[in-house]
Amino acid sequence: MAYEEKTDWLPDDPINEDDVNRWEKGIKDSHTDLAAHKNDMNNPHNTTKAQIGLGNVDDVQQAAKKDFDQHNQDQDRHITKDEREKWDGGQLSKFTKDNGAVLLNISDGVDFHKVAVSQYKTFTFYTANSGINTPPQSTRGIYLHSSSTYGEALALANDGGIWRKSLADGNWSDWIRFETEKSVQEKVDAHANKTDIHVTKADKDKWNGSQSAKLTQDSGLLIHKYGVDFNIVTETGFYYMASTSTALNAPVNSNGYLFVYNYGTYPYQEFTSYSSVIDSVPNTRRKFIRNKVSGQDKWTPWIELEYSEGAQQKADKALSAAKDYVDSNFTNEMLTCLPDEKAILDARTPGTEYPLGVTLWSIFQNNDTGYPLGYGLIKNEKLNQYRFTQYFYGNADEKNGKKYQTGTWVRHWWTGSGWTPWDKISGFAHAKITTKSRQALDKGNYNKINYNSMISDSHNAFDTTSNRFIVPNDGMYFVGAGVYIDNVQTYSNFELTIYLNGKQHKNIAQYRHKPQDPSTSKDFGVGVYGAGTLSLKKGDYLEIYMYVGYDDITRYVSDRSEAYNYFEILEMGGIDPTR
Template identity: 55%
Template sequence: MAYEAKTDWLPDDPINEDDVNRWEKGIQDAHKDLATHKNDMNNPHNTTKTQIGLGNVDNVQQAAKKDFDQHDQDQQRHITNEERAKWNGAQLSKITKDDGSILINIGQGYDFHSVAIGQKKTFTFYISSDAINAPPQAVRGIYLCSSSTSGEAMAMATDGGFWRKSLVNGSWSDWIKYETEEGSIKRLAVHTDNKDIHVTKSDKDKWNGAQLFKITNDVGGVLVSIADTDDFLERIVKAGKTFGTFYSTGKPTNAPSTLSTRGFFHFTSIDSNGNGTFGYVVAIDYKNNMYSNYVDGNSGWSGWKKYETEVNAQNKADKALLDAKAFVQENFTNPKLTVLTGTNAIQDARTSGESYPLGLTLMDIGQGNTTGYPLRYGIVKNEKYNNSRFTQYFYGTGNESGTYIDSTGVWIRHWWSGSGWTPWEKISGFAHTNVGTTGKQLLIKGEQQKVRFNRKIKDSHNAFDVTNNRFICPNSGMFLVNAGLYIENVQRYANYEMEIYLNGTIYKNIAHYRNSPANPSDSTQFNVGVYGAATVPANAGDYIEIYLYVGYDGDVQRYITDNSGWYNYFDITEMGGRNYPRF
């Protein structure tokens, strides 16, 4: 049949196998017609000499032989047989090389988009998979150029895969792979045979309305119904289920509520008679009160426990608060809880406890009071039941600005009519200090010398005096003292003793290092660590220092090393309490 041309192509129309076959058939038919016409020497078009400009030529006149030979040898006007091989299948717009091979090879690093737009014409190509904007496998194909902004690329891979890519209004689509019918059938077969993602009819029959542990019937109804004449707990135990839901009115014996309830139960074991032995039940009545009960196969049911709703719990809390306020207003009046002011306030800490009123009283202590309160400013709370049951608290003002860094803390003391006031005992706001050294410190042979701790790392109450290398106790009480020194030393006899001094007098030896090497040497150097700790009872204003006795052989001088606070340190922590008397 005659070739039928399709002249209404659009840029994104798909090209299928029938289109390509139609083109090939049209080209084949055209070649056959051309060959037949070329071999027809019978003037098929009835051309006359007048039509070709030979109307005035004598029919019998011939050119001279030399003119004919010259014409016959003219290679500009004649073509060779080799050229006819080329031209019989020629292309007005080249899409292959003259020998029919692929015209453009687009390899690694080359961009298919740039090549296609840059050619501005139709061409065939080969693209490797590592080219830019290439499909994920090597392909051969043709690019049909419509314009600089529209075109269609079609390509085939060695595995039979067919790829397509379109340029529409300057925008490229992705490479789209079209699968063969054979490939689709194979892939569908693999998917169909995958039992991991498909279920059988028996699976469906098992799952339709099913539960691995049956806690309701198949229509979602209640599994266990507890009748009015039942024993609630016995009915649950004899349900013969490890899990279950239930419905009950408030009438059965041992019901959790007088209202109807719904809930669930769970037993971890069932005995040979089908009765639950260990487990629990949870029930909720229609007013949202929740109950639980636990059964132990050995000891039986523990009893119903009721859980309040948030609203009920809040209502009870509100009622308890109102009841408490009413009780306080009824039983505690101003005479029993009083702020003492004016002449009623006792400003002198030395005043006998007998002079204080009964009950709870508050007093302001100010104006730089020096009569025996822990600080010069604060608040006193008195809790006096009688003259033998009287506790007094002193609260610091909490003012930590400027020089008032020690104004935070709480102290307590007691009054006993037979022995008077106990000493003040601090119960909060304790002091702590961490001090180090700076530079190397020469150790004088044969002397007891104070260690120059002069670098504050932390000092909560500004209690350390770096000019005198001492800690001044801000309060009376017990203090924990830790000290450590790292000393430059050589391999000779050495004796180092570290002591805590209290108010300039030795209080405790806390570390002792002595070494007498078998092979003394002034050139063998090794450092020595001396570390120790002890508790020190002290009064406010007492001071604590660290001393070191240094003894050694030879003339090589010894030094405290220039190390940071984890080698050379002086730590003091106020432990509270009071400075109890020594015996």
């Protein structure tokens, strides 16, 4: 707080403690401000050089006179005018390091091209053999800089090798090694010392008289033979055979070339004619080969080799002839397919009445003479009267979504016993049905199980309204059934039975339960499952019944899934059930 003076004192005004303290504080503040002012060296009053008579003095630090005299006598710190002028025209970029060593080390992974272009100066360098774009060995060298797009590099290796690379118009050349006198002499000496590449005069003389088994004449022309015996031409070579009409043992009387290759006692001959007319085709060359039998003074017969053009012509001719013969003698109808007027439609006709070979005809108009179905296709495979097999293919259209007119059967004809029964070999029927509702079981009676929910039915042979399977084809069938019963812990007896055509046919499972502590309040589920095989005829029908015995509350077929309640039928084979 600033000092506040009191200037209105009166002679009789009293002086109290506050007045004295105010005086003491004012004295103290004055001393403090004076000390701060004395120590302030930053020219607090903004005094100028002119105000103190120093207007002509420069604003730089002035050295003492003794210091100036000592500096003036130090000749190492002074240069002459000539020395300043010399440095102005000097080398401002270093060529080497300060100690005279190579300036740049282009080591592993460093690219010589990038270093040279980026320096913009001449420099000395060292390269490692693993640098980029460096010589393939360690070198020391100099790069002469012209511009960023022109320059020359010269590198020296310890083994005396000299390498050069150029930059011209921004494009680098490869490193080129210059041979030294020493390296050139070493290569010449090494070449001169190779005895396997030099020949003597004796070698040359031998070669001049070589080719004892001449392929051609010395001039390169073929060896000429006129009217010779082919059997005596055994020396390896190429021969021009003229006037072969007078030659002996030639394959054809035609001019041509003969090639002979003789390896020991196995002379081989190959003769190619100039041209001839073969099968009315002019200018066709022919080729023949033969060899001499080892250890014998005889030749094998001449074998003519077929050219691709001639082979194709013969193949085309043979194919055309075969087509003409087939078209003239066979048709599909004559071979296998018999018209309706020639077909044997009565299945009871003996096999001896059928034609030989493979024949086909149709069965139609709901034929009932003994074929497996009323519609289909017959195929007969008759080799003779003792080997005869007949196939029946049920391939009629489905009727009302049912497949009872499909499948394949086979039978055989025996001369002693006649036709065998039909055996089915494909197109087997299968079905699986379950129940979706809970069914009460009347005690003391056989109850038909109401299988009313279709899972699969290949021939649409199951009627869910009557809960029965109608057999689509004669044959053997596998039948399986399962019923899961909601039961209680009292006496009960369950018997699962297959009914055939409305009558009990085969009992397939039984469950009887008589607990020691009976109780109608305790639930006790029971599964009754069984299976059997049946020989059935087309049109038979199957149902599943269960006899139920109990003496208290009603039992029920549960509404569990097809894993517990099911009726399955699988046609196993087309064996005639009457056998």
